[in-house]
Amino acid sequence: MLKGKKVIALGERDGIQGGAIAACARAAGAEVVLEKTYCFV
């Protein structure tokens, strides 16, 4: 499901951050095309 796919990683500061999602997606063989960490304070 991830291998060879283009991943849009939408993280949240109070949850899992975009960088962490992107690192896992890359390690699973995906290309990360957008990585964001949103913050609602």
Add this chain to the structure above:
Amino acid sequence: MAEKLDREDVVVLLGTPTEDASRLYAMTVTTGDPSWAGALAGVALDLPVYHVTEEAVKAEIAPSDYDEHLALMAMAMDVDAIGEAVRGVREGKG
């Protein structure tokens, strides 16, 4: 940007901490922003969306990577309710 990519090649992964936030994000990238507050109001991108803690995603991530990057925060989330919310949107029941 999403409109320039082939939908079949794209996966959206969420790291949202709550059921409500997960449903909102998932709807925003599928049927359009339900709050009608942002640029994606009324824009149905129809992208496949998963929460990163869902079993289908977790199964493809090496346990060592999951433990290093995701496990700690996942312990603080209701991953079952979050997964149910995102799956509901993905299957058109959002």
